[in-house]
Amino acid sequence: MRKGYKELLAEAEARIETVAPESARALLDRPDTLFVDLRDPREREREGVIPGAFSCPRGMLEFWIDPESPYHKAEFASGKRFVFFCAGGWRSALATATAKEMGLDNVCHIAGGFGAWRKAELPVETLAKKSD
Numbered sequence: 001m002r003k004g005y006k007e008l009l010a011e012a013e014a015r016i017e018t019v020a021p022e023s024a025r026a027l028l029d030r031p032d033t034l035f036v037d038l039r040d041p042r043e044r045e046r047e048g049v050i051p052g053a054f055s056c057p058r059g060m061l062e063f064w065i066d067p068e069s070p071y072h073k074a075e076f077a078s079g080k081r082f083v084f085f086c087a088g089g090w091r092s093a094l095a096t097a098t099a100k101e102m103g104l105d106n107v108c109h110i111a112g113g114f115g116a117w118r119k120a121e122l123p124v125e126t127l128a129k130k131s132d
Contacts, residue, residue: 016107017108019109020110021116028050033081035082036084039055039057045129048118048125051124082108083110086114
């Protein structure tokens, strides 16, 4: 294997901005900032969500960012600052590096992800369970 996940993460972390959960909290209610939840729907339903966060499953990120993609989401063309997070900070670090490569310059991620956010006792909302 040429590169493992540890090396990929180290390379990404060297190129991106990482913010502590408490620093991210100060950005939460700003109209010029959008929190982007990269976790899958099952994680969100099980663990809860950061209030107001936009859900973007990690597997769709590149397609939703690219304005030429048939799956493009207008949120990514809003000019806002993006605060990415996942469960533990690994997916969001890699996603933040990818978003920067794609041209989103005002992007960062939360150190330790949603787990660190919850540990810091910051706001969390529970999602209603979907019925089968």
